[in-house]
Amino acid sequence: MLKKIYGCFAFLLLWTELSQAQILPEAILGQLNSRDFSVNVALTSSAKTILANSSFADSEETIKISNLRPRLFVRADEDQVGSGLTLSALRLKIKDPAYQNWINYTGGISGWESLPAMAMQYLLNGDKKMAQLVGEYIANTPYNFGEHTSAAAMVYNSAIAFDWVRMALPKEMALKICARLVEGAEHLKGGVVTPSINHNYTFVSMYGVAMAAMAIHGESEAYNKQAAEYLGLLNHLLLDEHMLFETIKAKQGTWGEGNHYTPFVVFYPLLMTLNGLTTATSRDYFKIIQENYNDFLVPMSKFIIANFRPDLTLERIGDVTTRVVPHKSFLRPFIDLMALKINDQTLQGQIHSFSKQLSAYYGPDLVAEPYYWMMLVNYNAEIPDKPAYTTLPTAMRLGENSYEHIMFRSDWSENGTLISFLSGDHYTDHQHFDKGHFLIYKKGALVVDGGGYSKMYSDSWSNYSIRTLAHNNVLVYDPKEIPGKEVNKTEIYLDGGQRIIRGAQALTSWKEFNEKADALGLHTASVLAFDADTELNRYNYVKSNLTNAYGEKVTWMDRQLLYLPQADFLVVKDRVITPRPLDNYWLLHFEERPTIDGKIPETGVKDYQNASIVHSQRSGTLALEGQSVPYSGSLFVKTLMPTKRAISIIGGPGYEYYNRFAKKNFPPEKPFLQNRESGNWRMEVSPVKPGTSTAFLHAFQISDSSKKEMIATEYLRTPDGKLEGALFRSEQNPYLVMFSSSLDAKGHEQQTVNFPLKYKVKAKTPVNHVLAELAPNKKVKLIINNKNKGTFQTSSAGVLYFNDESDGVRRIRILAD
Structure with missing residues (x-):
């Protein structure tokens, strides 16, 4: 009896609401007279196990x-199936000031992308004319199945x-309309039935x-x-074993298709799919993730935020488009959806504060009008915006x-420094051959990713933009190496870089x-050590094995970055060991013309014997609708x-994308837009003679344009030959950074360096010592000028940090305790 009374009451509420909205109640009588339809979805045993183990x-x-x-x-409102935003809650947003920027859509129907925006106006105010226009467009406009991502968008939007x-x-x-939707779903179904588990086509197919x-x-x-x-x-x-959720769990919420495809064509359709299924069915897929897949939305959200530079544009990593400057996009409502679905109040506040900061920078231009509807369904203004995203860690290892x-920051401010470093496995063709590649940003992009995403498999893309040559890596040139296979009849030239996969x-x-993975050579690089001084942010460190990325021409290659955030110093050390003497080239790419030992280089290829200091600057302004970001960095x-x-x-000009071995420039089919920062200049460091064992050691001073010259920096090697590194003779904050000097090919x-260690330093002020590649987790005695300074311990990554608290000459001894 109570059920009948409740049913009648629900019907009257709905009738009243529809009458107010000028919607004919006859259109839904069939829906109201039927019960919820339970469908047996023929779940596999693995999916059944996941669901059975879930609390719901x-x-x-x-x-x-x-x-x-x-x-x-x-x-x-009366729906007992699904969870999420109700129609009445949606309509309450009409008068809520927090949503006023996204209530009205005036663009009309201008293609498939505009349909949800038009339909949302019907949900908000019951305008049947808009509903009829939407229906007629879907019913009478054939799908044009061209490019896969666009085809999927036609289906899910309609x-x-x-x-x-x-x-x-x-x-x-x-x-x-249903017949047309089935036509679209059948076209996309192959991406669901036989997915490419690491590729964006699977995600947009799933969404459609x-x-x-x-x-x-x-x-x-x-x-x-x-x-x-x-x-x-x-x-x-x-849900099946080894399928999508398990894949994202294994990658810890990261993805390797670059900062266009990853947020816009992978994570966005994934979360929208899950949200749509959660509101429409009795399964809450977000709870399934929380309970069975290590809640991978948590590291995913940190990964997305970490990939934003201090100027609130995305890092130029992998195949990227102009969406690295995400104005007129749906990035903000995607980020707000993450905040909505994460079960962590602290992280919710950090995400919400970040999305609000994006709006402060980009203004109303951030979300394009056809995407206003996403703000209405994904954004919850009641989620707190504290703590701020600036409380996130300054050092992150993502996708362990x-x-x-790897991301290192001095801090999260607009004037802060960001260093990004890539290692790990190879998954898709949208990844570049750039293991060990790093970028530096401070008041502008100081070290950039060369090239851009012109036309996939074209001459420029295949021979420059995706190749090691276009990145901040080491080239090992073997003239006997066989070039990669042609794709679309594009001839491939040697660049001395990593294997083409x-x-x-x-x-x-x-x-x-x-x-x-082993047979295909996909385990291209691995992190050997990672360390971050999380409490005081005195140093960040990573060491990566890059050997597999280069194939048989290399016996061993590793790269180390040791960043000192409080001084904005960076030291990069590379070891290259080859089975026979080969030419090696250490690369660094710049957006603007650098100087070398104070000299201005001419266009072309200019060699400087035994030169020392290269200086690069970044100037100009990034003009956003909310505010402008001046660039004034110096390196x-x-x-x-x-x-x-x-x-x-x-x-x-004519040498921006130059391959010295092919003696050819590889410009794009059409010029890259300025905000791609595709690199116009680069430096290459090479030994005078080819050898089998080469060590590169570079010291960086990261600053703003007020610094006109580099502080005195010198090479230092311990008398026993165990350690070598760089001494930054800063008057305010001197640092000594040292690594193992071993060139052991094993x-x-x-x-790894074992104790005891002994060396001497002369400086006017106390020096901060940061020693890497030591035996990890070892207690040591520190003796300075024959005085016992106490017991210290190396970190799990083999890093030892101390301040010598001395002046003048100090003799350092470090003994195993």
């Missing part, structure tokens, strides 16, 4: 799809819009199929069965033992990736090793 699983192993509309992202306006459309039109499945449900028994089939395939893709993206992005599961780079060397400066463990 039911005993029937069925998933219910709501019979009420709307159901995608917005739910009917499915979302149809769900929202369905109650105002006649049955005949609805059936015609999921939205179509939820949209067609309830229109007929045949469409109910079709929706059940699609939902079964989706659950297989998401998988993607391996093609045809490895079609692996269908995480299990298949792990089974074939000094001093080469300390090899001692006998040539430094070449290459660049200027690798990391053989390069």
